[in-house]
Amino acid sequence: MKHIAIVGFESAGMTAAASASMTDPAAKITVIERRPYAIYHPCGIPFAIGGEVPDIQKLIEPAPPMPNVEVHTAMEATALDAKARKVEVQELKTKKHRTVEYDALILATGSYAFKPPIPGIALQGVHAVKTVEDGKAIIDELSRAKRGAVIGGGSIGLETAAALRGRGLEVVLVEELPSVLPNMLDPDMAGLVTERLRENGVEVICGQGVREIIGKKRVSSISVGGRELPADLVIVATGVKPEVKLAEEAGIELGETGGIKVDEHMRTDAEGVYAAGDCAETFCIITERPALSQLSTAAIQMGKVAGINAAGGEETFEGTLNTAVTTMFGLEIASTGLTTNAAKRAGIDSIAGRVRTLDKPRYYPGGRPITVKLLVEPKEHRLIGGQIVASDGAAERVNLLALAIKKGMIVEELSRIDYCYVPPVCDVIEPLMVAAESVLRKM
Amino acid sequence: MKHIAIVGFESAGMTAAASASMTDPAAKITVIERRPYAIYHPCGIPFAIGGEVPDIQKLIEPAPPMPNVEVHTAMEATALDAKARKVEVQELKTKKHRTVEYDALILATGSYAFKPPIPGIALQGVHAVKTVEDGKAIIDELSRAKRGAVIGGGSIGLETAAALRGRGLEVVLVEELPSVLPNMLDPDMAGLVTERLRENGVEVICGQGVREIIGKKRVSSISVGGRELPADLVIVATGVKPEVKLAEEAGIELGETGGIKVDEHMRTDAEGVYAAGDCAETFCIITERPALSQLSTAAIQMGKVAGINAAGGEETFEGTLNTAVTTMFGLEIASTGLTTNAAKRAGIDSIAGRVRTLDKPRYYPGGRPITVKLLVEPKEHRLIGGQIVASDGAAERVNLLALAIKKGMIVEELSRIDYCYVPPVCDVIEPLMVAAESVLRKM
Numbered sequence: 001m002k003h004i005a006i007v008g009f010e011s012a013g014m015t016a017a018a019s020a021s022m023t024d025p026a027a028k029i030t031v032i033e034r035r036p037y038a039i040y041h042p043c044g045i046p047f048a049i050g051g052e053v054p055d056i057q058k059l060i061e062p063a064p065p066m067p068n069v070e071v072h073t074a075m076e077a078t079a080l081d082a083k084a085r086k087v088e089v090q091e092l093k094t095k096k097h098r099t100v101e102y103d104a105l106i107l108a109t110g111s112y113a114f115k116p117p118i119p120g121i122a123l124q125g126v127h128a129v130k131t132v133e134d135g136k137a138i139i140d141e142l143s144r145a146k147r148g149a150v151i152g153g154g155s156i157g158l159e160t161a162a163a164l165r166g167r168g169l170e171v172v173l174v175e176e177l178p179s180v181l182p183n184m185l186d187p188d189m190a191g192l193v194t195e196r197l198r199e200n201g202v203e204v205i206c207g208q209g210v211r212e213i214i215g216k217k218r219v220s221s222i223s224v225g226g227r228e229l230p231a232d233l234v235i236v237a238t239g240v241k242p243e244v245k246l247a248e249e250a251g252i253e254l255g256e257t258g259g260i261k262v263d264e265h266m267r268t269d270a271e272g273v274y275a276a277g278d279c280a281e282t283f284c285i286i287t288e289r290p291a292l293s294q295l296s297t298a299a300i301q302m303g304k305v306a307g308i309n310a311a312g313g314e315e316t317f318e319g320t321l322n323t324a325v326t327t328m329f330g331l332e333i334a335s336t337g338l339t340t341n342a343a344k345r346a347g348i349d350s351i352a353g354r355v356r357t358l359d360k361p362r363y364y365p366g367g368r369p370i371t372v373k374l375l376v377e378p379k380e381h382r383l384i385g386g387q388i389v390a391s392d393g394a395a396e397r398v399n400l401l402a403l404a405i406k407k408g409m410i411v412e413e414l415s416r417i418d419y420c421y422v423p424p425v426c427d428v429i430e431p432l433m434v435a436a437e438s439v440l441r442k443m
Numbered sequence: 444m445k446h447i448a449i450v451g452f453e454s455a456g457m458t459a460a461a462s463a464s465m466t467d468p469a470a471k472i473t474v475i476e477r478r479p480y481a482i483y484h485p486c487g488i489p490f491a492i493g494g495e496v497p498d499i500q501k502l503i504e505p506a507p508p509m510p511n512v513e514v515h516t517a518m519e520a521t522a523l524d525a526k527a528r529k530v531e532v533q534e535l536k537t538k539k540h541r542t543v544e545y546d547a548l549i550l551a552t553g554s555y556a557f558k559p560p561i562p563g564i565a566l567q568g569v570h571a572v573k574t575v576e577d578g579k580a581i582i583d584e585l586s587r588a589k590r591g592a593v594i595g596g597g598s599i600g601l602e603t604a605a606a607l608r609g610r611g612l613e614v615v616l617v618e619e620l621p622s623v624l625p626n627m628l629d630p631d632m633a634g635l636v637t638e639r640l641r642e643n644g645v646e647v648i649c650g651q652g653v654r655e656i657i658g659k660k661r662v663s664s665i666s667v668g669g670r671e672l673p674a675d676l677v678i679v680a681t682g683v684k685p686e687v688k689l690a691e692e693a694g695i696e697l698g699e700t701g702g703i704k705v706d707e708h709m710r711t712d713a714e715g716v717y718a719a720g721d722c723a724e725t726f727c728i729i730t731e732r733p734a735l736s737q738l739s740t741a742a743i744q745m746g747k748v749a750g751i752n753a754a755g756g757e758e759t760f761e762g763t764l765n766t767a768v769t770t771m772f773g774l775e776i777a778s779t780g781l782t783t784n785a786a787k788r789a790g791i792d793s794i795a796g797r798v799r800t801l802d803k804p805r806y807y808p809g810g811r812p813i814t815v816k817l818l819v820e821p822k823e824h825r826l827i828g829g830q831i832v833a834s835d836g837a838a839e840r841v842n843l844l845a846l847a848i849k850k851g852m853i854v855e856e857l858s859r860i861d862y863c864y865v866p867p868v869c870d871v872i873e874p875l876m877v878a879a880e881s882v883l884r885k886m
Contacts, residue, residue: 011871044806044866052867058806155865285861296871297864318859325863334863363487363501395868396839399875400846402861407850416761418728418845420768420777421740422598423487424495425838428454428739432842 002027004310005087005102007077007246009033009063010042011296012277012303013108017069019307020106027311030100031063031071032089038063038071043296045135046156049142050163056135080105080250082270104272104310107247107260108303111240111278111294118151120213126234129160141233142167149173149222149231151210153180155326155333157237158193161202162328169233171202174224176209183342184324184335185387188354189373192389193333200329240294242279255281257292264316266306274310276302285319285406286338286384287346293320323402325395334398337385337405338375350375350384353439357431359390364423368392372435374401374411378443381410397432411436445470447753448530448545450520450689452476452506453485454739455720455746456551460512462750463549470754473543474506474514475532481506481514486739488578489599492585493606499578523548523693525713547715547753550690550703551746554683554721554737561594563656569677572603584676585610592616592665592674594653596623598769598776600680601636604645605771612676614645617667619652626785627767627778628830631797632816635832636776643772683737685722698724700735707759709749717753719745728762728849729781729827730789736763766845768838777841780828780848781818793818793827796882800874802833807866811835815878817844817854821886824853840875854879 004020006013009031017029039061048056063071072089078097079088087100113128115121125141128134138160148164150157153175161173175182179190180197194204208225213234215221221230242259253269255261259281266274277299284291293299298320308315325334343350353374358367368391375385386401388394404414414436421428447463449456452474460472482504491499506514515532521540522531530543556571558564568584571577581603591607593600596618604616618625622633623640637647651668656677658664664673685702696712698704702724709717720742727734736742741763751758768777786793796817801810811834818828829844831837847857857879864871 041804041806041866041871043864043871044804047807047866053807061806159865295864297862300871301859301861321861323861323863325865325868327865327867332868336861336863361484361487363484363504364490364496393836393839395863395865396836396843399860399862399873400839400843402863403843403846403856406861407852407856409850413846413850416744416849417842418744418764418766418779418849419740419842420766420779420838420845421486421738422602422768422770422838423484423490424770425768425775428484428486428743430842 002103002311003101004029004104004106005100006031006106006108007087008108008110008277009038009071010108010110010277011299012306013106014039015300015303016106016108016276016307016310018066019304020311021066021069023308023311023313025067027068029069031069032075032077032087032100033071033073034076034092036074038073040132042130045129045132046159046163048135049138049160050166056132056139059132077246080246082250082252082273085272102272104274106306106310107268107273107275107279108277109243109246109279112243113236114239114241115236116238118210118213120215120219121236123213123215123219124217125215125219125232126213126236128236129156130240138233138235145169145233147231148233148235149229150235150237152237152239153206154183154237154239155181155324157235158197158326158328160235160237161197164233165200165202172205172229172231173197173202174205174208174210178207180204180206181326181333183322184333184339186340186373189371189387189389192371193331196329196331240278242292244279247275247279255290257281257290259292265309266302266317267309274306276306282317283319285321287348289346291320293322295322295324297323318406321402321405323398325398330391331389332392332394333389334394335387336398336402339385339387340375343375343384348384349378351378351439351442353435353442355431355434355438357434359393359426361423361427370431372431374435374439376411376439381412381443383409383411383414400432411439415440445546445754446544447472447547447549448543449474449549449551450530451551451553451720452481452514453551453553453720454742455749456549457482458743458746459549459551459719459750459753461509462747463754464509464512466751466754466756468510470511472512474512475518475520475530475543476514476516477519477535479517481516483575485573488572488575489602489606491578492581492603493609499575499582502575520689523689525693525695525716528715545715547717549749549753550711550716550718550722551720552686552689552722555686556679557682557684558679559681561653561656563658563662564679566656566658566662567660568658568662568675569656569679571679572599573683581676581678588612588676590674591676591678592672593678593680595680595682596649597626597680597682598624598767600678601640601769601771603678603680604640607676608643608645615648615672615674616640616645617648617651617653621650623647623649624769624776626765627776627782629783629816632814632830632832635814636774639772639774683721685735687722690718690722698733700724700733702735708752709745709760710752717749719749725760726762728764730791732789734763736765738765738767740766761849764845764848766841768841773834774832775835775837776832777837778830779841779845782828782830783818786818786827791827792821794821794882794885796878796885798874798877798881800877802836802869804866804870813874815874817878817882819854819882824855824886826852826854826857843875854882858883
């Protein structure tokens with residue numbers, strides 16, 4: 001009987017457990033999770049802060065019943081001996097140590113919120129948005145907080161800024177790079193988002209970092225570009241870093257991105273050890289270069305591959321396009337593949353086509369703007385990126401673009417899809433088709 | 444200077460004119476349209492009846508300005524001499540005849556509402572839903588009508604039934620086949636639609652045809668399955684037939700579906716004569732058998748190909764999947780490719796996977812059911828059909844499935860798309876992925 005151990009029980013760990021259990025129903029699967037509870041949904045936290053999810057406890061779920069899977073919570077993996085195939089663990093309640101032996105091990109240790117070295121970041125009233133505990137701490141402050149400052153203009157930062165604004169706070173959002181959502185959107189598309197934030201009363205400062213978080217015990221202001229802005233609640237949403245301590249101390253190779261290096265079977269360089277999810281380094285489908293994904297969706301796919309392979313099956317992970325969607329103040333913002341800057345950094349030429357149209361026929365009341373930007377590699381006409389800002393339907397359209405990019409399609413193919421049409425839902429000429437033709441006219 | 448004549452100015456004719464004009468800016472393009480106005484939007488008519496489009500006149504638009512395109516309305520093409528490359532036309536106002544000579548001709552004559560040979564179909568109060576005049580006639584009757592009967596459970600029938608119900612009429616919908624939307628949905632999926640219709644007070648009768656429309660001058664009832672149902676407004680939505688009189692009388696070959704036979708360049712068997720849109724026979728991408736599409740979306744694609752080729756360019760039409768969407772009472776219903784019955788008729792084996800899930804994570808309030816059914820050919824695992832019934836997002840998802848089917852993808856590829864996720868918009872595991880895995884488990 002094979003014994004599979006899994007360290008970490010979020011998207012990757014849970015999917016790995018389920019997939020391993022399905023692949024080898026006779027295997028014994030042991031999950032080691034540091035948290036006192038099994039599953040939680042980190043992407044729900046901004047919406048619990050905003051109140052759309054009325055009870056943050058709802059983000060916590062018990063482990064689903066899976067045959068032959070034992071989930072140990074409040075248990076920390078403290079050391080790994082990959083040669084001997086043993087993990088040292090500590091039960092956090094009893095402080096007892098014990099050893100878990102395995103035939104195959106899956107590291108799904110996830111990531112931790114990156115706190116940049118800003119003076120004052122340890123002050124009271126400064127929070128990350130990564131764990132349920134972070135979320136609870138922020139919610140606890142909502143009643144007395146008046147001025148929120150969000151450091152970081154990625155999707156979690158934007159969602160949290162909108163949440164705080166929705167709770168009645170004055171909010172300033174600070175993004176060090178020249179525009180918001182820099183990993184998802186080109187500056188022109190990001191401008192639509194900034195506009196919507198400002199229309200809803202969020203002050204947006206781009207291109208300047210936070211110099212200092214100021215306060216005695218508690219934060220009272222932040223310093224940005226020579227200005228001191230009052231703030232009694234500061235959110236640090238400057239991204240996450242792969243949690244690789246266990247792997248690193250065990251001598252497992254890390255990649256250039258800082259994630260655990262794996263092959264397409266999610267195998268590390270230690271025999272019998274796999275890694276999946278935020279802690280693992282994957283690769284970009286377009287550039288074929290090492291990349292971190294750190295999205296739940298990719299973690300699930302990686303976890304599935306690791307689980308199947310650890311259980312003796314055969315599956316490969318095909319890389320990431322970092323397909324992502326975020327939403328705030330009635331905008332749905334989605335993106336896949338490379339932005340213009342990311343393409344440039346990778347040495348890939350790109351031509352862009354951007355169109356702004358309505359999501360319904362002009363004669364049908366209630367049509368709302370949808371802006372689509374496509375990036376195409378001009379020699380082969382291959383689609384390499386897609387960005388959509390709309391009121392609705394951005395996510396599903398970007399999923400289509402992700403499929404097209406993954407399959408190496410050329411932009412001509414997008415203009416020939418058999419799209420559907422009914423006036424209350426969509427126009428007879430699909431915006432993706434209009435965007436494709438706009439790129440084609442440029443080429 | 445090349446002279447291109449186009450007969451008909453709906454989706455196919457208009458796109459043909461625009462594409463021909465772009466392909467050969469020096470060409471002279473003459474459009475001959477029988478209607479007294481240029482463009483109209485037939486798919487908007489049910490929503491004008493329902494009042495969502497408040498003014499049915501908004502469905503009529505002037506021809507957009509296109510260089511070198513002359514659009515003649517109220518002009519009928521009465522005869523075609525394909526050998527001599529001449530069309531006889533009549534100006535309907537002046538009754539004057541004249542001859543239009545052409546180098547290339549595009550037949551975009553569209554389709555007409557098929558009225559089945561039911562006794563009483565010519566009674567007052569019985570209407571098709573094809574032209575703006577049909578729509579106006581129906582709207583004129585709304586103030587006195589109390590009981591509507593809709594014959595035909597296709598998308599136009601359903602949309603019109605919902606429109607009449609929304610206007611306060613009692614409504615019965617009669618579909619001769621065993622379930623509604625028979626060209627789009629399998630009976631199990633159609634059941635979800637019937638349920639929604641009934642919940643909203645529409646009586647649905649399937650598997651029985653209308654025997655007779657009863658009345659003296661005006662309709663007073665219909666006879667279905669031995670029952671006489673009172674009705675003072677009857678809608679005949681039993682589909683459309685290709686309008687091929689001009690082609691047929693000119694000796695141009697028709698296909699087995701009754702549409703004008705064309706090759707992939709949209710060329711008929713008469714030199715220099717192309718056909719596009721509802722009047723033309725195309726082929727199914729999956730079965731490669733002749734098929735009628737009769738959707739605006741396909742007409743646009745066909746018109747584009749015909750226009751480019753007629754102007755000396757080179758483009759091919761790649762066939763149809765009949766990707767379609769309809770909406771009523773808050774449901775969005777979309778479909779692409781083959782239904783189980785259509786696959787059976789074509790001699791193609793299929794395995795189905797159907798899943799019902801929520802369109803948001805369980806912890807996020809307001810999630811609504813989404814049901815996805817995928818049909819897969821079991822030997823090669825090729826996707827051959829997709830059906831979705833949801834509150835939202837069915838259209839965009841079905842567009843993705845249409846792309847996958849067109850590119851010959853296997854169902855495994857659907858379970859590996861780089862999907863996006865954010866709680867207010869969609870769940871971390873995309874319903875298409877759940878459906879793909881449900882099929883895979885069966886195989």
